Amino acid sequence: MDxxxxxxxxxxxxxxxxxxxxxxxxxxxYKMVLRxxxxxxxxxxxxxxIFVKAYEKLDSFNSKFKFFSWxxxxxxxxxxxxxxxxxxxxQLQNLENLAADDHYSDRPDRNIGMLDLGMQELSSDxxxxxxxxxxxxxxxxxxxxxxxxxVEKVRSRLFIAREQLRKILVKKGFLNYE
Amino acid sequence: xxxxxxxxxxxxxxxxxxxPAEREELRQYLTENPDAALIEKQCKxxxxxxxxxxxISVEPDLKNAIMKQINMDKFAKKAVDSxxxxxxxxxxxPVFRYSFTLAAGIFLGVFLFSLYRADFKxxxxxxxxxxxxxxxxxxxxxxxxxxxxxxxxxxxxALRTRYSSSVVELYLDNSSDExxxxxxxxxxxxxxxxxVVNEVVDQQTKISTSLNQLFIQSTGINKIGxxxxxxxxxxxxxxxxxxxxxxxxxxxxxxxxxxxx
Numbered sequence: 001m002d003x004x005x006x007x008x009x010x011x012x013x014x015x016x017x018x019x020x021x022x023x024x025x026x027x028x029x030y031k032m033v034l035r036x037x038x039x040x041x042x043x044x045x046x047x048x049x050i051f052v053k054a055y056e057k058l059d060s061f062n063s064k065f066k067f068f069s070w071x072x073x074x075x076x077x078x079x080x081x082x083x084x085x086x087x088x089x090x091q092l093q094n095l096e097n098l099a100a101d102d103h104y105s106d107r108p109d110r111n112i113g114m115l116d117l118g119m120q121e122l123s124s125d126x127x128x129x130x131x132x133x134x135x136x137x138x139x140x141x142x143x144x145x146x147x148x149x150x151v152e153k154v155r156s157r158l159f160i161a162r163e164q165l166r167k168i169l170v171k172k173g174f175l176n177y178e
Numbered sequence: 179x180x181x182x183x184x185x186x187x188x189x190x191x192x193x194x195x196x197x198p199a200e201r202e203e204l205r206q207y208l209t210e211n212p213d214a215a216l217i218e219k220q221c222k223x224x225x226x227x228x229x230x231x232x233x234i235s236v237e238p239d240l241k242n243a244i245m246k247q248i249n250m251d252k253f254a255k256k257a258v259d260s261x262x263x264x265x266x267x268x269x270x271x272p273v274f275r276y277s278f279t280l281a282a283g284i285f286l287g288v289f290l291f292s293l294y295r296a297d298f299k300x301x302x303x304x305x306x307x308x309x310x311x312x313x314x315x316x317x318x319x320x321x322x323x324x325x326x327x328x329x330x331x332x333x334x335x336a337l338r339t340r341y342s343s344s345v346v347e348l349y350l351d352n353s354s355d356e357x358x359x360x361x362x363x364x365x366x367x368x369x370x371x372x373x374v375v376n377e378v379v380d381q382q383t384k385i386s387t388s389l390n391q392l393f394i395q396s397t398g399i400n401k402i403g404x405x406x407x408x409x410x411x412x413x414x415x416x417x418x419x420x421x422x423x424x425x426x427x428x429x430x431x432x433x434x435x436x437x438x439x
Contacts, residue, residue, distance in 0.1 A: 013254040015245075022244050027236045034234060044240060051244040056252070115227055134228035162189060166220050175220040 003067035011059055018058075022051055025068060028136050029075045035131045036079045036124070038116075046082055050075045069145040076146070080124045114174040121168050126161035133158060179207045181214070188218045192225045317342035324432035326418055333358055337418050339432045343411045345372070346434055348404040350418075352396050357382070359421040362392040364406065368414045368434075375403035412436045 001009075003024070009017040029050060034043035054071045061070055119127050132138045132146070143158075144151045169175045179187060187204045190196050196204065208215040268274045323339030323346075332355040340347050346369060352360055366389045374385060380398035387393070392404060406416075413436045420428040 011253050015248070015250050015253070018248065019241065019245055022241045026240055026244070027234075030236050030240065031234045044237065044243075047240060048244050048247060052247045055248045058253075115224065130228070159186060159189060162221070162224070163185065166217075166224055169224065170220065175223060 004063045007058060007061055007063065007067055010055075018055055021067065021071075025071060026051070029072065032072075032075060032128075032131050032136055033079050035119075035135050036127065037083065042082075046079060047075075050078050053078065066145060069142070072146045073148075076128055080128070083124055114169060114172070115165075118165050118168045118172065118174070122161060122164055126157070126164060129154070129158050129161045130165065179203050181211070184208075184211070184214050185217060185221070188221050192221060317344060319343055321435070323434060326430045326432060328420060328428040328430075330427050332356065333420070333422065333427060335360065335418075335420055335428065337362075337432065339416070339434070341408060341434050344408055346406040346408050346416070348406070348416070348432075350394070350400070350402045350404065352394070352400040352402075354397055354422075356422060357395060357397045358427070360394040360396065361417075361419045361421075362394075362404065363417045363419070364390060365414055366390045368409050368412070369406040369416070370409060372405040372407050373403075375405075377401040377403060408434070 001020075003021065006017040006021055010021075026047060030043055030047045033046045033050070034040060037043055037046065050071070054074050057074070061067065119130065122130070129143065132143050138146070140151045140154050140158075143154045147154065166175070184204070184207055187196065187200065187207075191201060191204055208218055269278075319342045320340055321342065323341055325339070326335070326337040328335045334351075334353045335358075336351040338349040338351075348362065350360060350362070352358065371387055371389075371392065374387065374392065376383075376385070378399055378401040379385075380396060380400055382398070383394065383396040383400050385392070385394050385402070394400070394402065413433065415431040415433050417429065417431040419426065
């Protein structure tokens with residue numbers, strides 16, 4: 001059953017259908033939040049808040065659009081709001097914890113990656129785009145729908161985000177191939 | 179391709195979006211520009227590392243935690259309230275609100291007008307009686323008598339009188355929306371009921387007479403003429419009582435003065 005049909009069922013009183021939507025999207029949203037905030041506990045709490053908020057606002061969802069884009073947009077907004085409200089959140093410490101986390105057991109070095117450090121210096125908007133592109137592997141079209149902008153604009157912003165990251169990493173000496 | 183847009187080509191190449199011709203053009207440019215080739219190396223390194231990001235598993239209790247927090251009744255209640263919400267949303271739009279109020283006003287007006295099917299025009303009777311009842315010739319000594327007027331909620335009554343030394347004439351004009359009882363009492367020593375003329379009477383109106391009384395149950399518009407013989411031509415009273423549903427609405431009397439022969 002497609003997402004919008006499940007939303008209609010939830011609005012008609014079938015709460016279990018919302019559980020199916022949670023199953024479908026909890027992982028991609030949790031991954032995005034985790035990469036943005038850097039610690040698993042906060043990511044877990046925020047993911048819960050995002051789904052609860054989406055449920056509360058479900059009757060305002062316009063079925064002409066994709067449910068995934070809608071809930072992902074809520075997730076981004078909630079996450080950025082959280083980051084802005086917690087300016088002293090120790091993300092570097094959290095990144096160390098993240099690197100040591102069992103979730104990253106496949107990671108060969110289990111150290112803070114140069115990317116994570118560079119990403120922290122980007123604005124949350126650009127960081128979000130890179131997370132969407134690389135960690136959530138969204139297409140340009142999906143990113144455009146989430147941000148409600150054109151694909152061309154996504155390309156242009158992503159270009160800036162990647163270039164800013166590259167320059168940060170060069171400056172930090174992480175990309176010295178000479 | 180130039181030194182301004184070659185980076186864009188590099189990223190498009192990493193995303194697999196370059197055509198074979200564009201790719202060849204990029205390769206050629208990088209061969210000829212070592213600085214550009216270095217940037218391409220950097221871009222490739224970032225792209226490779228980010229694309230190789232390990233998968234993250236979600237804790238199995240996350241879904242349960244979410245489902246525990248949501249308000250299960252929210253949409254169950256909404257389904258019940260949906261019809262109320264539709265009405266409310268319509269009511270919030272001025273065009274519907276004003277239209278509804280106007281329609282309700284018209285309906286109420288028509289309803290009230292239908293209640294006033296009886297004649298309740300404000301002009302009461304203040305003119306003396308003219309002519310004669312039952313086609314009899316007018317006596318020479320006609321005198322205009324008292325006029326009684328009563329107007330209450332959905333009821334209007336007027337009683338006009340005139341008299342001579344030999345006869346007394348009463349003209350009762352009743353309009354009412356409900357059934358009312360009008361009683362005209364007189365002393366049989368002074369008067370005899372001679373004739374009752376139903377000029378206008380409702381189908382439901384009933385008139386009964388006795389030696390000392392005329393009793394009229396009426397609704398709607400009724401115009402009734404009553405003629406009594408004036409037996410002794412002295413001063414005496416004729417009373418009028420109006421009742422509705424057992425309650426007295428009105429009582430008064432007309433005085434027939436002594437009439438010299």
